[in-house]
Amino acid sequence: MSRPLSWAKANLFGSPASSLLTVLTLALLWQVVPPLVDWALIGASWGAGDPERCRAAGGACWTLLTERHRLMLFGVYPYDQHWRPALAVALFIALLAISANRRCWKPWLGGAWALAVMIFAALMWGGVLGLAPVETSQWGGLPLTLVIAVLAIAVAFPFSILLALGRRSGLPAIRAVSVGYIELVRGVPLVSVLFMASVMFPLFLPEGMTIDKVLRALVGMTLFTAAYLAEAVRGGLQAIPRGQFEAADALGLGYWRSMRLIILPQALRLVIPPIVNQFITCFKDTSLVTIVGLYDLLAASKAALNDPAWRPYFVEGYLAAALVYFCFCFFMSRYSQWLERDLRQGNR
Amino acid sequence: MIMQDPPIVELNGVNKWYGDFHVLKDIGLEVARGEKVVVCGPSGSGKSTMIRCINRLEEHQSGCIVVDGVELGDDLKAIEAIRRRVGMVFQSFNLFPHLTVLENLTLAPIRVAGMTPAEAADTAMALLERVRIPDQAAKYPGQLSGGQQQRVAIARALCLKPKVMLFDEPTSALDPEMVGEVLDVMTALASEGMTMICVTHEMAFARAVADTMVFMDEGRVVEVAKPALFFDHPANERTRRFLGKIIGH
Numbered sequence A: 001m002s003r004p005l006s007w008a009k010a011n012l013f014g015s016p017a018s019s020l021l022t023v024l025t026l027a028l029l030w031q032v033v034p035p036l037v038d039w040a041l042i043g044a045s046w047g048a049g050d051p052e053r054c055r056a057a058g059g060a061c062w063t064l065l066t067e068r069h070r071l072m073l074f075g076v077y078p079y080d081q082h083w084r085p086a087l088a089v090a091l092f093i094a095l096l097a098i099s100a101n102r103r104c105w106k107p108w109l110g111g112a113w114a115l116a117v118m119i120f121a122a123l124m125w126g127g128v129l130g131l132a133p134v135e136t137s138q139w140g141g142l143p144l145t146l147v148i149a150v151l152a153i154a155v156a157f158p159f160s161i162l163l164a165l166g167r168r169s170g171l172p173a174i175r176a177v178s179v180g181y182i183e184l185v186r187g188v189p190l191v192s193v194l195f196m197a198s199v200m201f202p203l204f205l206p207e208g209m210t211i212d213k214v215l216r217a218l219v220g221m222t223l224f225t226a227a228y229l230a231e232a233v234r235g236g237l238q239a240i241p242r243g244q245f246e247a248a249d250a251l252g253l254g255y256w257r258s259m260r261l262i263i264l265p266q267a268l269r270l271v272i273p274p275i276v277n278q279f280i281t282c283f284k285d286t287s288l289v290t291i292v293g294l295y296d297l298l299a300a301s302k303a304a305l306n307d308p309a310w311r312p313y314f315v316e317g318y319l320a321a322a323l324v325y326f327c328f329c330f331f332m333s334r335y336s337q338w339l340e341r342d343l344r345q346g347n348r
Numbered sequence B: 001m002i003m004q005d006p007p008i009v010e011l012n013g014v015n016k017w018y019g020d021f022h023v024l025k026d027i028g029l030e031v032a033r034g035e036k037v038v039v040c041g042p043s044g045s046g047k048s049t050m051i052r053c054i055n056r057l058e059e060h061q062s063g064c065i066v067v068d069g070v071e072l073g074d075d076l077k078a079i080e081a082i083r084r085r086v087g088m089v090f091q092s093f094n095l096f097p098h099l100t101v102l103e104n105l106t107l108a109p110i111r112v113a114g115m116t117p118a119e120a121a122d123t124a125m126a127l128l129e130r131v132r133i134p135d136q137a138a139k140y141p142g143q144l145s146g147g148q149q150q151r152v153a154i155a156r157a158l159c160l161k162p163k164v165m166l167f168d169e170p171t172s173a174l175d176p177e178m179v180g181e182v183l184d185v186m187t188a189l190a191s192e193g194m195t196m197i198c199v200t201h202e203m204a205f206a207r208a209v210a211d212t213m214v215f216m217d218e219g220r221v222v223e224v225a226k227p228a229l230f231f232d233h234p235a236n237e238r239t240r241r242f243l244g245k246i247i248g249h
Helices: A003-013 A014-042 A051-057 A065-073 A082-100 A109-126 A142-167 A172-186 A190-204 A213-241 A241-250 A254-272 A272-292 A297-304 A311-344 B047-054 B076-085 B101-111 B117-130 B146-158 B178-191 B203-209 B228-233 B237-247
Strands: B009-016 B021-033 B036-040 B062-067 B086-089 B164-168 B195-199 B213-218 B221-227
Touching: A014 B036, A051 A065, A051 A311, A065 A142, A065 A297, A065 A311, A082 A109, A082 A142, A082 A254, A142 A172, A142 A213, A142 A272, A142 A311, A172 A213, A190 A213, A213 A254, A213 A272, A241 B086, A254 A272, A254 B101, A272 A297, A297 A311, B009 B047, B021 B047, B021 B178, B021 B221, B036 B047, B036 B203, B047 B062, B047 B195, B062 B228, B076 B086, B076 B195, B086 B146, B101 B117, B101 B146, B101 B228, B146 B178, B178 B195, B178 B203, B203 B213, B203 B228, B203 B237, B213 B228, B213 B237, B221 B228, B221 B237, B228 B237
Parallel strands: B036 B195, B036 B213, B086 B164, B164 B195
Antiparallel strands: B009 B021, B009 B062, B213 B221
C-alpha cells in the first residue's frame, strides 16, 4: 500500500465513527466548495466596469472593489488628495513593521513614532507645505482606524501600567483612585464612553472652546482600553513572587527602579497574551467610533456601498473590509506568539 | 579596640506584631564591625523576621534599630541608604530570572551606585571569581544549579560593597550535596573580615565561624554566648533542649 493510502486509512478511516465523519465532511465540502469557487472565481467579474457588468457575470462582483476601493479606504477625504492618506497609512505600517523588531526597541523608536505622528497629522490635515487643508470631519477609512487604534494603544499601555501599579499601591488614596477608575470604566460599555467623550465632555469646556471630534473619540478609546489593560498588567504583577520584590528592595533599587528593571519586565512578559488580546479588541472596537459620526474603515466601506447601483454587492464590500481587519489582527496575534517564544529563549 | 567602636548594627527594645501575633518581643542585639553572629532557634521563633527588620524588609513597630549610625524609620531615603550598605542573601536565592548572571550582579552598581558598566562588570567578574563561578557569567539563573544560584546571590549582595551581610537560611532550600559549596564561600567571606549575621541551622559552620551565637525562641532572644560556651555549656534550659534535638542525631 502506498504512503498516502496508509495515511488516509490511519487518519481518516481509523474507526467507524471517524469514517462516518470523513464521509460527512467530504459531502459537506462537495456541497460548499464548488458553488463557492463558482461564485468567487469562475463567475466573478473582475477589473473596472459598472454594476451592469456584475449583473451579467452573475458571480462575485470584484469590480466593486476596483471601482470603489478608494472610497472604502479613505472615505470622504477629497478624492484628488487620496495620495496623502495613502502615504500616511504606508508610513504607519512601515513604522509598525520596524517596531516589531526587538532590536529596534531603543529610545530613538519613541522619537521616530512622535515624528511619524507629526508627519501623519501634517499629511492628513494639510495646511502646511502647500498641502490643501482638510478638516478632520472629512477624514475616514483606514487612516482613521489606524490612527485611533495605534494612538489609543500607545497611550493606553503606559497609562494602564500606572493604573495597575496604583491599584497595588500601599498609599490608600492612589489605590482608591485607580480602583475607582478601573471599575467605573469597566462597568460601562465602550459606546457610552465614546458618547461621553464626544457629547458630554464638550459641555464642561469653556464657551467657544472645542476639541476635535477625532481627538475626543481617541481619548474615549484610550481611557477605555487603559482600564482593561490595567487589569491584564495587574495579573502579571500578581504572578511575580514576593522574593523578587524583596531582592530588588534589598539592593536599594527603590520603588520605580525596581518596578522598571525587575518587576515589569517579568510581569509584562507573562501577560503578553491578554495584553495582545486587548490590543486586538481595541483595533476592532475602533469601528464603534461610527456612532459619534466618524467614518472609520467599516463605516466608510458601508458608505461606499450606499450607491443603489452597487448595493446588491454589499457582501463583496464587507468581505473586503473584513479582510483588512483580519490582516491586522492576525498579524498582531502571530506576532505575540513569536514574541513570547523569542523572549522565553535563554531564560528558564 | 573593637568594643570601643560603635556597633554597626544595634537593636534596642524592638517589638513587632503581625496583627495580634507578637513576633518580636523586646529584642536587643549589638553587632560590632567584623563580628560574625549566627542566629538559631526553632521555626517560628522570629529569627528571620528579626534580620529582615535590619534592612527594613519588615517594619518594626516599636524600639529602635540603628545600622551604621543611621536609625531606621519611615524616611525612605534613609532606608535606601541602609539597604545599599547591607547585603542580603535569601533562602530561595531570588535571582532575577530575566537577567543573565552578570546583569544580576551589575544592575545595582550601575543603577544605584552610578558605576560605569565597564567598572561594574569588572567588579562583578572579580566577585564571581571569588564565589568560583566566573564561567557562568553569561548564563541565566534558571540554567544554574541551586548551589551555583546561591553563590551568585552572594556575589550580587557583595556588589555594592556592603558593610554588613545578612544571610536568611541560605542553605535551607539547597540539595544536601550543594550545601558545602555555599558554606565554603560564606566561610571564606568570614575570614576576610566581613560583618555577618546568619540565620542558619548549620551548626558545624556556626561553631567554626561564629564569634557570637544567638538563640531565639518565641520571639525573644534567649541566649547570647561565645560558640564554645554556647555549644558545650548552654546556660538556658530551652537552648539545651534545642541543641540536643538538632545535634543529637
